[in-house]
Amino acid sequence: MNINAIREQFPILHQEINGHPLVYLDSAASSQKPRSVIDAVRNYYELDHANVHRGVHSLGSRATDAYEGAREKVAAFINAPAPEQIVFTRGTTTALNLVASSYARAVCREGDEIVITQMEHHSNLIPWQQVAKATGATLKFIPLQPDGTISLADAEATITPQTKVVSITYVSNVLGCVNPIKQLAEIAHRNGAIIVVDGAQSTPHMKVDVQELDVDFYAFSGHKMCGPTGIGALYGRRSLLEAMEPIEYGGEMIDFVELYDSTWKDIPYRFEGGTPIIAGAVGLGAAIEFLEQIGMDTIDEHAKHLTKYAYDVLSNIDGLTIYGPKQDRVGLVTFNIDDVHPHDVATVLDTKGIAIRAGHHCCQPLMRWLNVSATARASFYIYNTTDEIDQLADALIQTKEFFGYGIE
Amino acid sequence: MELNDLYRRVIMDHYKNPRNRGELTQDSVTIALNNPTCGDRISLQLQLEGDVITDARFTGEGCSISMSSASMMTEAVKGRSYAEALDLAERFSSLMQGQDVEFEELEDIEALSGVNKFPARIKCATLAWNALKKGIEPQQSK
Secondary structure, eight states: OOHHHHHHTOGGGSSEETTEEOEEOBTTTOOOOOHHHHHHHHHIIIIIOSOSSSOOSHHHHHHHHHHHHHHHHHHHHTTOSOGGGEEEESSHHHHHHHIIIIIIHHHOOTTOEEEEETTOOGGGTHHHHHHHHHHOOEEEEEOOOTTSOOOHHHHHHHOOTTEEEEEEESBOTTTOBBOOHHHHHHHHHHTTOEEEEEOTTTTTTSOOOHHHHTOSEEEEESGGGTSOTTOEEEEEOHHHHHHOOOSSOSSSSEEEEOSSOEEEOSTTGGGOOSSOOHHHHHHHHHHHHHHHHHOHHHHHHHHHHHHHHHHHHHHTSTTEEEESOSSSBOSEEEEEETTBOHHHHHHHHHHTTEEOEEEOTTOHHHHHHHTOSOEEEEEOOTTOOHHHHHHHHHHHHHHHHHHHTOOO | OOHHHHSOHHHHHHHHSOTTBSOOOSSOEEEEEEOTTTOOEEEEEEEEETTEEEEEEEEEEOOHHHHHHHHHHHHHHTTOBHHHHHHHHHHHHHHHTTOOOOOTTOHHHHGGGGGGGSGGGHHHHHHHHHHHHHHHHHHHTO
16 A cells, blocks of 8 residues: 555645644544545535435435435445445444433343443443443443453353343454454344444444444444544444434424324434534545545555554563553554653653644543553554654653653 | 743652642541543642641642642642632633743742643643632632
8 A cells, every 4th residue: 555645645644743744643533534535525515515305406405415325335334234224423422322322221121231341432331321320220341351352251251141232342442452243243142132333443444344243233433534523323233223212303303293293204314313414424425435445454454564563663662561452453552651641741742743642542441440540542544654653652762761861 | 842841840840759749637628620531630638727728738640740730739828828829829820821920939830831832731730729729719608
């Protein structure tokens, strides 16, 4: 893959930050956008915008075609059986909340179990805490191994015939590990439970096939995979989506409305109350086209190559601790430097033009499990190079020296 | 942006050798505050007699800026009346907005003036001062 040709397509990368060329290593928080996505959003507003599914006029038809065309692209991208099994949402958080608030609250009773892990992002933890509180179901956690991964034996022991929902991230946004979704789906189904997958970190980097994985719900965000912010998607098994009640009511989602009662449209529209994020969906469609032009296999390989390179280079720095497994990591390396707080690391790196994330990464329970209050995280995408990782390593060594001796 | 503007020697000294770190044993007011966006947290204890802060201690976790600021703040407010302490908090807030503020004998605090050039870090510096305000303001209305 021609990395320079790819970088050329991302206007934002070609600037200086604090007197240094930008080194953007925070794509796990949000990726940058290629020209084709920016143009698609602009062209939509300049040429095709109107409200969708309403007007009889030509622009209304063009906007509807653009929006539904994006849905078809999303469905094909994750190999969903049909476009109507894709619900557009604001992002992964909204998608997971939809499953929790609609599906799980209707299904869970006292004595039932919801199984997750301690590596979950807050958005795949708190919705389930709330379901458990509202329904009397018990929230259970598949324990973590010393390297932060989960074992299938522990999954077998935690998921029981009382389990109604298993919800787990495909790739951890802190540990970078890839969870065995296909095997977990098999265990969940054997116990009569459904499986929900947080695909926020996996979808940008890996070929995802929801039918091959045999998952019931799959949630992801556009903005981490070259798309705009404010758009994401929920894939759902048809029979489950069809049985689910909407959680937002209003325009767009109704069939017949009477004074005291109303009926809903078919899926997916019953879950898309109000004027949807049309331009966002168009941008997401363009992002999918962009990624598919490069090829998801190529992107996957590049992410693994950069991550392994970063792991090796960073683990050679004295006093630097990397969290999570050494093998099978995707897209990121989370670390701390002895005696230097990650905010201070991030500030020093920022003065050198290097953008990394510092904090708890919306994973406070995982931070407690790691016995740290916060960590630094460098994350990679298609436009990053090994040279940028070398710059990161040099800057981290300088950070150590600065905090060790260099203070004036 | 110069790093030495931010990480002045006096700041690193307060970070590595914090003053008033620990807990008060006598009756005191405890204020726990955290910064949910970054995970920094402080537990501030104030011993109050009449309208005077007679002692102050803190525990917590955070970056060099938040912890050094807590160290300096506890040093600064000991022995001060509520009104004086709140006035200091007000002046610190102005300092963080880039205004030229004098702290007279409390010159350590002025070392934090460089933080205003790092907007993402201002909330680190103000955490301890916000805890102070949260502790004092209800006392004033008593």
